[in-house]
Each structure stands twice: as structure tokens, then as C-alpha cells.
Amino acid sequence: MAARMTAKMVRIACIVLALAATTAGDAFARPASSGWYAEGGLGAVTFLPKAYKSAAPGPAMNLRIGRDLLPWFSVGVTLAASSHEATVPAPPEGEWFQLYRGGGDVRLGGRIDRIALFIEGGAGLAMISSNVLGKVMITEPGENIALAFHAGGGLEYQLENRHYAFGLAADGFLIPQFDALKAIDSRLYLRYTY
Amino acid sequence: MRRSMAVTTTLFGTLLGTLAGACTNDPLYIPGAMALEAGMDDGAGGLIEARSSLQLPIKTETPLDAQTRGTRSGSLMVDVPYVKVGDLEVSVEWTIQNLDSTEGQARIQLNGANEFYDYDPALLAAGIDEDDPQPPGLEGDVPLHVPPGGRISGLFREDQLREASIDLDGITRGNVNPFRATLTVDKNLTAFSELTALVYDENGEPLPQESTGVVYPREAFAGIVRVDLVFKPDRPMVLEYVVRVRDVRGIMHELLDAAVVEAPGELHTFAPMTYAP
Numbered sequence: 001m002a003a004r005m006t007a008k009m010v011r012i013a014c015i016v017l018a019l020a021a022t023t024a025g026d027a028f029a030r031p032a033s034s035g036w037y038a039e040g041g042l043g044a045v046t047f048l049p050k051a052y053k054s055a056a057p058g059p060a061m062n063l064r065i066g067r068d069l070l071p072w073f074s075v076g077v078t079l080a081a082s083s084h085e086a087t088v089p090a091p092p093e094g095e096w097f098q099l100y101r102g103g104g105d106v107r108l109g110g111r112i113d114r115i116a117l118f119i120e121g122g123a124g125l126a127m128i129s130s131n132v133l134g135k136v137m138i139t140e141p142g143e144n145i146a147l148a149f150h151a152g153g154g155l156e157y158q159l160e161n162r163h164y165a166f167g168l169a170a171d172g173f174l175i176p177q178f179d180a181l182k183a184i185d186s187r188l189y190l191r192y193t194y
Numbered sequence: 195m196r197r198s199m200a201v202t203t204t205l206f207g208t209l210l211g212t213l214a215g216a217c218t219n220d221p222l223y224i225p226g227a228m229a230l231e232a233g234m235d236d237g238a239g240g241l242i243e244a245r246s247s248l249q250l251p252i253k254t255e256t257p258l259d260a261q262t263r264g265t266r267s268g269s270l271m272v273d274v275p276y277v278k279v280g281d282l283e284v285s286v287e288w289t290i291q292n293l294d295s296t297e298g299q300a301r302i303q304l305n306g307a308n309e310f311y312d313y314d315p316a317l318l319a320a321g322i323d324e325d326d327p328q329p330p331g332l333e334g335d336v337p338l339h340v341p342p343g344g345r346i347s348g349l350f351r352e353d354q355l356r357e358a359s360i361d362l363d364g365i366t367r368g369n370v371n372p373f374r375a376t377l378t379v380d381k382n383l384t385a386f387s388e389l390t391a392l393v394y395d396e397n398g399e400p401l402p403q404e405s406t407g408v409v410y411p412r413e414a415f416a417g418i419v420r421v422d423l424v425f426k427p428d429r430p431m432v433l434e435y436v437v438r439v440r441d442v443r444g445i446m447h448e449l450l451d452a453a454v455v456e457a458p459g460e461l462h463t464f465a466p467m468t469y470a471p
Binding site for chain 1: 220221222223225287288289345347349434435436438448449450451452453456
């Protein structure tokens with residue numbers, strides 16, 4: 001299964017790279033700035049089995065700062081925070097926790113006119129605000145920071161102003177130390193390129 | 195462009211700072227050791243009550259903290275505790291499961307200990323006629339209706355535990371009558387006076403008390419370090435609870451209840467005296 005997933009990811013990456021290669025040299029109908037950029041997004045984080053039984057989907061916010069190194073390649077650092085109701089067996093009941101994530105990633109992509117497609121992936125740290133998930137053994141005593149990995153993709157719509165674009169993205173993330181907690185972070189964002 | 199960059203950097207920094215700050219006062223959850231089953235016939239015409247105690251896993255006091263506390267005790271002329279009211283915001287969340295097929299009633303009485311004294315009204319009740327008012331618990335003891343086979347949940351709030359802490363300190367160090375302490379709202383007290391010892395007349399009525407002149411300011415109020423629950427259902431029921439702590443001062447051990455096994459030497463040992471007026 002993991003091999004099939006990897007093959008699928010490689011295929012997607014090849015398509016995106018091919019798209020980037022065919023479009024990178026063109027004169028775009030809608031110009032877009034390139035270089036340093038910042039993104040701010042709002043969305044939701046939804047947990048996947050088996051953590052979804054113990055934590056409800058919750059609102060999330062993301063910030064990203066990056067730099068386009070090539071027309072099809074950029075690097076960035078991200079910060080994200082999301083808030084969730086713990087749905088562990090009572091007691092406790094109706095308690096919330098926050099999940100903070102930060103790290104670095106790379107992004108591959110290309111653009112056709114006003115639409116850009118990209119895939120991204122990276123690693124960083126995740127921090128959980130309380131031990132409420134300890135009741136279902138997702139966290140261990142004294143453990144609230146862990147390594148996190150994420151990968152995903154999205155698309156951007158370039159506005160007429162060359163500095164601004166709107167985007168829609170979804171990343172899956174994995175936190176192995178938190179009992180291999182998996183979740184999907186989906187977001188709508190605004191990008192400003194300097 | 196430079197201005198925009200500066201704005202973004204500031205926003206990023208602000209978010210970082212917010213994330214760092216957001217975690218300083220997050221709740222910690224310490225589950226009760228086991229589910230308490232009670233309400234069965236005790237074979238002597240009564241019903242079995244269940245009791246549970248949960249000692250908060252508090253780190254050993256640092257030499258600097260001890261020195262500061264000693265200095266403060268000297269200037270206030272009273273003992274300043276290591277764990278004061280406001281250092282920890284404690285609440286207790288619970289659920290009761292009725293194991294019977296008929297509706298029942300249950301009571302949960304909350305007591306506890308600070309680092310100086312523990313308070314157990316059952317010990318104070320020795321020698322008191324059953325028909326007379328029994329010494330009160332610090333909180334709770336309210337009849338709760340539990341549907342047949344059903345489950346109810348509730349909590350002792352942070353302000354109730356704060357009230358319980360202040361009542362406990364008033365009763366034990368201040369010689370305040372337990373009935374008076376628990377029937378008045380003391381959670382916003384700024385100080386209490388130590389009273390002369392509680393003495394009863396031949397009819398069992400308490401005699402008037404006077405201040406000894408020793409005043410405990412709020413910064414010397416002892417906070418609760420152990421939570422005791424007494425579960426009193428009228429038919430078989432199960433109580434589960436979890437103690438929720440917001441560690442305002444940062445004195446809880448990061449391993450929480452696991453520290454008892456994994457790092458016992460890093461836990462502060464409290465040896466409260468049993469309150470017996």
C-alpha cells in the first residue's frame with residue numbers, strides 16, 4: 001500500500017513538473033510577482049482514524065513565509081494552530097485542546113495563466129496544549145511536543161494585481177509520536193508576493 | 195516592499211509569541227485511580243460508600259522558592275505555604291453511572307488537604323448524635339438524581355475548589371467553625387483572623403470566639419494539594435472522575451500522576467496533620 005502511495009505521489013510530482021516545464025518559460029497572460037511571499041489562511045483540521053473518535057474537527061489558521069527560488073520551486077516555513085473538542089470517554093466532557101504546528105517545506109508547481117497548481121511537503125514539530133488525549137493513549141505522560149510530517153497540494157488563483165493570489169490547499173499530516181496521529185488540514189488562503 | 199515585509203515579520207512573530215504564551219496556562223488532566231463502585235448493601239443494614247483521594251503531583255520546592263517563602267513568612271509573621279491559593283486552579287469533573295434499573299440518588303462530597311492539614315468530616319462526627327447536624331464536607335453533598343441505567347455528569351468548578359481551599363485553611367489554621375466556613379462565601383476574602391479555639395457549651399452549642407490577633411492575608415492562604423471524594427449513592431452506581439488543573443505558577447510535575455512511579459524523588463512530599471479540634 002505504501003509503495004502504491006509512493007508511486008502515485010511520484011506520478012503526481014512528474015505531472016506537476018511537466019506542467020512547470022511547459023509553462024515556466026511562457027509569457028503569462030496574467031503577470032504574477034515572484035520572490036519572497038507570505039500566506040495567511042483559515043480552514044479546518046479533520047482527524048483521520050483512529051484519532052477521529054477522540055478529537056473533533058476544528059478551526060485552523062496558517063501562516064507561511066517563503067521564497068520562490070525557481071519558477072517551479074519554492075521553500076518556506078509554516079506555522080499553524082487548530083482547536084479541537086476532545087471527544088474522549090467522559091470524564092472529561094466538552095474540553096478543548098489546541099494543536100500547534102511549525103516547520104519547513106518545499107513546494108513544486110507551475111502556472112497556466114491565472115491558475116497555479118502545486119504540491120508541497122515538509123517536516124517540523126507539533127505541540128499539543130494539554131494531555132486530554134492521554135486518556136486514549138494518543139499522548140504519553142510528559143509528552144507534548146513531537147516530530148510532524150506533512151504533504152499535500154493546492155491551487156492558486158492569481159488576481160489582476162500581480163502581488164495577490166487566493167488559494168485553496170489541503171495537507172495531510174502525520175505525527176508518529178502521538179500514536180501515529182493523522183489528519184487533513186484544508187485551508188483557504190491569501191498570498192502576497194513582494 | 196520593506197514595509198510589507200516588516201508587517202509580515204511582525205505578524206509571524208506575534209503568532210509565534212501567541213503560540214508560546216498560549217501554552218503556559220493550559221489545563222492538565224489527572225484521572226482518578228479507578229472507578230468507584232458503591233451503593234451496595236454492606237450487610238449491616240447500611241450502604242457502602244466509596245472514598246478516593248488524589249494527591250496533586252507537585253514538584254519539589256526549589257531552594258530559591260523556599261528562601262523567598264521564608265522571607266515572606268518573616269515579614270507577614272505567619273506561615274506562608276509552598277502551594278498558595280491561586281497557584282493552581284483545580285476543578286473536578288465526574289460522571290455517575292446508575293447500575294440499577296430504578297431511578298436513584300447519589301451524593302458526592304468533596305474534601306481535601308492543604309500542606310498543613312487534611313479535613314475529614316467523618317472523623318469530626320465521632321461522638322455526635324446521629325440526629326444532630328453532622329460536620330459538613332467542604333463542597334458538594336447535593337442530592338443528584340440518576341435515571342435507571344443512565345449516566346449523568348457534572349463538575350466541581352474552579353471557584354468551588356478555591357472556596358474549599360479557603361474554607362479548609364480557615365477551619366484548620368483559623369479555628370473557624372466548619373458550618374460557618376462552608377455556609378459563607380469566602381472565595382474573595384482578602385484575609386482571615388485566627389480565632390480562639392472552638393469550644394461548645396453543655397448543650398453542644400458553640401461558644402463565641404474572639405480573634406487572637408493573628409491575621410492571614412490572602413497571599414498566605416494555603417491551596418488544596420489533595421482532593422478527597424466521598425461517593426454516597428442509594429443503589430449500586432459507579433463514579434469516575436478526573437481532576438483538571440491549570441498550573442498558574444508552573445509547579446506541577448510534567449509527568450503528572452506517572453511521576454509517582456517514574457520520578458518519585460522529584461515530587462514534593464506533603465505531610466498534613468489530620469484536623470481534630
